[in-house]
Amino acid sequence: MSQIEKKERGQVLIIGSGAGGTTTAITLAEAGFDVVVLEEGARHPLTSYGQPPTKAMNQLYRNRGMMPIMGSVPIGYVEGRCLGGSTEINSGFWHRLPPEFLLRWQARFGLQDFSLEALDGHFAWAEDKLKVQDRNGDWPKSTQVFQRGIEAMQWSAQEVRRAASGCVNTNACAAGCPKGAKQGMSVAMVPEAESLGARFITGARAKLIIKHGNKVTGVLADITKPDGSSDLVRIDADYVFVCAGPTQTPALLRKSGIKEHIGDTFQIHPMLKVSAVFDEDIDAHKSVMPLLQVKEFWPDISLGGSFFSVGHLAINLADNWLTTSDVIQNYRRMASYYVGVRGTGAGTVRASLTGDGEAALKYELSDVDIRHLSQGLARLSTLLLAAGAREVYPCVFGLPKITSELNAVRWLDESLPRSSLSLTTVHGFSTCPIGERPERCAADSFGKVHGLKNLYLSDASMLPDSPGINPQGTIMAIARRNALHFAETHNQQGT
């Protein structure tokens, strides 16, 4: 591997190239630090993106997409494992952290220098880098029918801004955008970081952080070479930033013996999907997912559009396949939507004792989560029926379809049985919360891990609590803020 052969000194070592890692890399490289980024996954050219879901899962997803969160209700969870991390496989939806959460986090976690004004510039920086904008042109049909329902219900909603300028509706967000329209980290930010001198080593899996007293002295990593063989290397660095994501960061820290408030507070946004059949052709499999989100019930409940392909429709119907298998033939007239709730349950991330210490995820839904999911299902079904849907098929065992408003509103007052739910999530966070409250925080307000002089965090794991929105914007803004603070503190500008 050519990067290894150079054997150059890495003053700042960043583990992970997702939203947090790449933002940190650009900021510190700009500030004159010698930056090396380790990425476990591979570097993929745009030409290899946009594969069918079954191939993309193997190519871009951790564990081929098999990372279930265990609990009384197992929850499907996926994250990226490639250069750019999960930003390569998300939808590019962009939100700024709502002021309400900013204040809540300040109050609960004692975050310093965490005002709206302080973060504003960092959000603007990230939005500029990713060309975040409103959609140009017409909405896809799946969004149009959703809008019809929102109008009928007279609920407040917003069109989500996206980091996807020039989107041409390939419906390949989850398989890597082959057009380069969606601004995953690998599209522009990684090249920019490289132009500033940062080096990205792909196929490099951090195995262990080596400590001596209260200082990190190096990182052990397995680097896979092009021929498939691997080298176990030790990389010494003056500063180490762990940006491996909400599941891998706590797993790596814990197996390295760093455990205080690490992985104890895993939070997610549990999602319940539904598919609806309309009288008209929707052709959701040929367009980007619905772009509107209902905010009427936010932050507890959000309603929005979900990725659609024939295979994913089949998964949505799988809970009641005996009675719904015939529906799949209507796929051109169908679209998928979700009920997302701001999880209030309790979760943990641990490094497995057996094997290579893979992250073991657990999350127990609270009764409040179940109520919110039930109410969300009632509201989403009502909305879709009002929009003209003939039938709504929820991912709930024993509830094959909802065909009338009366059927739907029942779940406003009743709770769905836990054991019948099929839930998914793509948002995980809060496994290493930052803040100044030592009794609940793993790192200080700027991501420096408590008790260690030169170890920092900068990814979704540092978010103190569930933000109730797509977290990429918040991660990038806080990562930028923390990296700038680090650069100022260490007085390395221009070296």
Add this chain to the structure above:
Amino acid sequence: MNSILKIIKSRGAIVFAGLAISVFLLVMTGRTIKWEVVTNAFKSAVWLPWVPLAVFTYMVGMLLRGLRLQQLVGNEANLTVATASNIIAVGYAVNNILPARLGEFARAGMLAERTGLPYALSLTVTFLERLLDGLTILSLFVIASFITPTQDWMRNASQIAALAFAMVIPCVMMLALFPQMSLSLISQVSHPFGRKLHHKALAITTQVTRGFSCLRDAGSAMVVLFLSFLIWGVEGLMFALVMPCFLMLFSPVKALAVMSFTNLGILVPSTPGYLAVYHRCCSEALQAVTSQQGAGMLTPFLPADVLRVIMPVSVNMVDPSTAISYAVVVHLIFYATVTIWGVIAMARYGMELGTTAAMAWEAKPVPLQELEAQAHNFALITSTPVVKNEVLCFKKTPFWRSLTEAMVLPAEEHQLPLCEEERARALEDATDFLCREISSLPPKLAGMLKIGTIGFRVLAALISFNTFENLSLKRRSAIVNAWSYGKVSLTRKLFKPLRSLALLAFFENEAVQAALEKAAGAGANPPLKAPEEGAIAVEKSEAAT
């Protein structure tokens, strides 16, 4: 020649200790033997057909050893049984010529050379073989001791061996099952001793955990264990086949006890070909197991007829001279067979004995100092080869094919317009995807899923009197649906991910999507049915609890 001298020089203490033990035992054995009786024993011995049969049996054992080695390195390298057997034969041949079990190093060297594996990893595999051998032999000795009476001193010796293995096994299990934890532990322990030692410890741990990786999969571990018992069972048979040569009754159980004890004795490094050590252990063990009649601890529990079959009563105590004659013949059979085999193998691979033995040293990794001199911030600790054969813990078998078919195909009235070939290919792809995906589950969940599917298969077989894959599609679907949509939450949880994955792959298949398009174009969309209410009543009761 220089290579051999190099080995002897660097392992001098072990070599001389081995030679000293051998000389001592030779003297001790020689003093107790009446040589004229030995001569008579050989004169009156019956060689045919027992000796050729014993040689043949030993060769079968060697092939089984090759098969086991192939299994042990199956994830790492493509090795034929013949090559694997040759590697083992070369190792044994070197052991027969050089002292102190130096053949083990030669064998690891040759394995490294033939497969491209790092030497440390090859040595780990060799160590694992030895460990398996030791455990199997001990187990067989215990089993044999239950059936045939043994002397106290034999049991004491075995207890010492058992103690040694009992100390090693937890370490091996730790390294095999908890590689990350082992690495962390070794890192913490060795870190205070300086960078060089720390790196060396990490390198060895990495290679050793990789070498033991075959034990992580319960299936392959069972196969390896079974082969180990088979190998030593066959070795015991070889010992039994020599018994009639000296007019002893053919007794596999007593032979097994003799074989076990003899091989436990030679696990310790000693003379070339285990000379004297082998003979002493073998003859003493033979005398001991024939000194008492009966069937050991089983005597009170078995009918006399059965006892007579498994333990012929006419096996009387063998005198020392006949016992040593027996030991000489058994030793000669194994020594000559394996040495000739090993020499032919070496000749075939165009190597000299010294070169083969020296591989052990030549295959050592590049000294770390060279790398560290180039850059002190980025240090290579060790390299591991590519995993040549991806091992799926859920292999694509007829069971998974038939399960996928039962899970994905829509009801008959909604069958898609797919030709047989397209349908078969789509199912094949879906099965492949399903097996790969579930093999990617975290190990704990994969284990739980494995237990679940085994339970499913067993129950399906019990209620159908046939294996699941041999049932008709209709029957299979009925069983799968009963598990997937029944009242038991656990079985539903088992089948939900399986069906979801299979459906995803099946309906992402191009031919299936084309068939769906065709069906939609032909106006085949089924009419939407009337509303169904209250279907979730069953789950309401669960919610209440």
